[in-house]
Amino acid sequence: MKEFELIKEYFSFSQSKSDTVVEGIGDDCAVLSVPDKRQLVTSVDTLVDGVHFFSDSDPADIAYKSLAVNVSDLAAMGAKPLGFTLAIALPKVDEVWLKSFSKGLQEASADFEIPLIGGDTTQGPLTITVNVLGSVKADKAMLRKSAQLDDDIWVTGYVGDAAAALGLHGKAQSSDLNEAESYLLQRLLRPNPPITFATKLAKLAHAAIDISDGLLADLGHILEQSQCSAKIKVGSLPLSEQLIQCVGLEQAREFALNGGDDYELCFTAKHSMRNKILNLAEDFQVNVHRIGTIVEQSDEGVFLMLDGKPYQPKRKGWQHFST
Amino acid sequence: MKEFELIKEYFSFSQSKSDTVVEGIGDDCAVLSVPDKRQLVTSVDTLVDGVHFFSDSDPADIAYKSLAVNVSDLAAMGAKPLGFTLAIALPKVDEVWLKSFSKGLQEASADFEIPLIGGDTTQGPLTITVNVLGSVKADKAMLRKSAQLDDDIWVTGYVGDAAAALGLHGKAQSSDLNEAESYLLQRLLRPNPPITFATKLAKLAHAAIDISDGLLADLGHILEQSQCSAKIKVGSLPLSEQLIQCVGLEQAREFALNGGDDYELCFTAKHSMRNKILNLAEDFQVNVHRIGTIVEQSDEGVFLMLDGKPYQPKRKGWQHFST
Numbered sequence: 005m006k007e008f009e010l011i012k013e014y015f016s017f018s019q020s021k022s023d024t025v026v027e028g029i030g031d032d033c034a035v036l037s038v039p040d041k042r043q044l045v046t047s048v049d050t051l052v053d054g055v056h057f058f059s060d061s062d063p064a065d066i067a068y069k070s071l072a073v074n075v076s077d078l079a080a081m082g083a084k085p086l087g088f089t090l091a092i093a094l095p096k097v098d099e100v101w102l103k104s105f106s107k108g109l110q111e112a113s114a115d116f117e118i119p120l121i122g123g124d125t126t127q128g129p130l131t132i133t134v135n136v137l138g139s140v141k142a143d144k145a146m147l148r149k150s151a152q153l154d155d156d157i158w159v160t161g162y163v164g165d166a167a168a169a170l171g172l173h174g175k176a177q178s179s180d181l182n183e184a185e186s187y188l189l190q191r192l193l194r195p196n197p198p199i200t201f202a203t204k205l206a207k208l209a210h211a212a213i214d215i216s217d218g219l220l221a222d223l224g225h226i227l228e229q230s231q232c233s234a235k236i237k238v239g240s241l242p243l244s245e246q247l248i249q250c251v252g253l254e255q256a257r258e259f260a261l262n263g264g265d266d267y268e269l270c271f272t273a274k275h276s277m278r279n280k281i282l283n284l285a286e287d288f289q290v291n292v293h294r295i296g297t298i299v300e301q302s303d304e305g306v307f308l309m310l311d312g313k314p315y316q317p318k319r320k321g322w323q324h325f326s327t
Numbered sequence: 328m329k330e331f332e333l334i335k336e337y338f339s340f341s342q343s344k345s346d347t348v349v350e351g352i353g354d355d356c357a358v359l360s361v362p363d364k365r366q367l368v369t370s371v372d373t374l375v376d377g378v379h380f381f382s383d384s385d386p387a388d389i390a391y392k393s394l395a396v397n398v399s400d401l402a403a404m405g406a407k408p409l410g411f412t413l414a415i416a417l418p419k420v421d422e423v424w425l426k427s428f429s430k431g432l433q434e435a436s437a438d439f440e441i442p443l444i445g446g447d448t449t450q451g452p453l454t455i456t457v458n459v460l461g462s463v464k465a466d467k468a469m470l471r472k473s474a475q476l477d478d479d480i481w482v483t484g485y486v487g488d489a490a491a492a493l494g495l496h497g498k499a500q501s502s503d504l505n506e507a508e509s510y511l512l513q514r515l516l517r518p519n520p521p522i523t524f525a526t527k528l529a530k531l532a533h534a535a536i537d538i539s540d541g542l543l544a545d546l547g548h549i550l551e552q553s554q555c556s557a558k559i560k561v562g563s564l565p566l567s568e569q570l571i572q573c574v575g576l577e578q579a580r581e582f583a584l585n586g587g588d589d590y591e592l593c594f595t596a597k598h599s600m601r602n603k604i605l606n607l608a609e610d611f612q613v614n615v616h617r618i619g620t621i622v623e624q625s626d627e628g629v630f631l632m633l634d635g636k637p638y639q640p641k642r643k644g645w646q647h648f649s650t
Binding site: 026027030031032033034035036037038040043044045046047048049050052053054055056077078080081083087089090091092093121122123124126127128129131133135136137138140142143145147148149212213214229 | 349350353354355356357358359360361363366367368369370371372373375376377378379400401403404406410412413414415416444445446447449450451452454456458459460461463465466468470471472535536537552
């Protein structure tokens with residue numbers, strides 16, 4: 005099967021035109037209208053076979069996650085999705101694999117209401133790069149540098165689930181998972197960034213970031229760029245009952261602080277916004293929890309407190325190429 | 328070296344802010360202003376080690392080409408560059424390699440006046456994905472479907488050089504290349520899409536495409552989407568004297584028709600635009616040649632003529648995964 009047939013067969017599920025998509029797949033570039041008085045936002049993430057997903061993972065899950073982790077970056081800006089491009093290197097044309105991948109991508113595209121507008125298919129080691137485009141009201145993007153002194157620090161959803169699920173992949177292949185384990189694995193495989201909630205949140209919040217490398221590491225970027233520190237109440241971390249059931253409370257807290265791949269949002273906002281944020285979260289059926297406060301910058305960075313005493317986590321976030 | 332230090336060290340050469348770049352590298356997304364009454368265009372291309380470049384190529388050339396081939400897609404729309412993202416998977420942190428790569432990327436970024444606005448670095452087999460963003464005046468993009476009956480067919484620069492240079496890589500490692508060979512290799516390694524010319528061309532031309540898979544294959548996309556055919560005078564193909572010197576006239580024509588990687592433009596325009604196009608080309612020091620005419624659709628697709636007789640090329644374009 006040739007490249008163009010391949011694109012036609014598996015990657016032509018998006019409507020080629022809409023209010024914003026003037027020209028979709030099929031020309032040298034896609035053409036988009038960015039609505040008046042809005043700015044464009046863009047982000048890119050690559051998922052590599054064996055690094056970001058297991059080689060024997062369901063291709064539908066790989067596809068879903070490839071788009072979800074990028075939509076999560078849009079959510080972190082408070083941006084509305086415009087479209088995405090997909091660049092995929094494939095070792096060979098495996099139609100069963102492609103059919104499943106296409107299905108997962110289509111599901112994510114529908115769930116996050118973001119059309120596929122262009123791409124590139126090429127031969128090579130399995131590598132998936134998604135570049136998302138979105139729009140925000142001019143100068144209203146939630147930036148990492150915008151946290152203010154005394155802001156509340158909030159987290160959406162539950163944190164730590166995905167990290168706990170990393171150990172479950174092997175088990176899922178060989179035996180049945182119990183209900184709690186299935187939930188955790190689903191959280192790892194199918195991240196669900198709160199994109200529609202985030203679009204409205206931009207009016208209420210100051211700084212935001214998505215939790216991809218772990219809460220401490222990602223909150224750290226807000227603190228660094230906003231030149232401030234944070235007090236976090238470890239007892240307020242939103243932990244799913246399934247997480248506590250599977251790994252116990254202490255390990256759950258570790259995963260919540262240092263586990264990656266949650267693709268929830270961490271954001272800061274004024275005290276006076278509390279009710280509005282809670283109402284918005286209810287409207288969009290998103291869980292939100294206040295976990296701490298922005299304080300004046302100090303060497304400590306993040307003060308973790310539990311039952312009125314300092315709390316010492318085991319490690320501090322995760323990076324590629326770290327030694 | 329950790330991921331963030333790596334980004335800081337090698338990929339922070341672009342100004343973080345400009346009229347259009349509101350927020351550059353360093354947040355969840357970059358933020359751009361798209362000028363009023365303009366549409367956004369975007370395209371993505373991946374270059375894979377061993378598929379799109381030789382593993383022992385100069386990393387500066389790999390970087391330059393990664394951006395150039397994408398800028399070429401902007402040129403094919405008549406778009407003005409806004410910015411690009413870079414997603415790169417690296418097997419390891421090789422600082423000598425990265426330093427050279429960064430230098431080449433910086434050169435291309437300066438040559439094409441397009442800032443680096445975001446990216447992702449990750450561990451994996453060497454794979455480079457660039458996503459470019461540009462803007463066009465609303466509804467003035469040069470589309471593949473816009474060719475009109477009786478349009479002239481034009482080509483910028485010379486075609487066939489890059490294909491001829493593919494065989495020179497090995498020789499370049501082991502011995503000195505003569506002047507003509509060096510020119511050809513440079514054409515392969517450092518494509519020079521006529522981006523500023525193309526930005527102005529959008530007012531004068533109908534359809535356009537960049538020549539990446541070979542003139543016949545790429546012109547074929549215009550013909551298919553515009554539902555027409557073409558008469559091409561093989562004797563009018565713009566061939567560099569170096570190409571003819573190295574491979575002879577007959578093989579030069581084959582490379583011109585079927586060789587890929589030229590990253591020149593093929594475009595169509597009304598007869599009445601001839602003088603304006605020639606003047607524009609002179610202003611921007613771009614070579615342009617008329618090579619044929621758009622005719623009514625027929626099964627033939629492209630009629631190749633040489634000295635008043637039909638001309639039969641050896642093959643018809645190139646695709647990934649073709650069998």
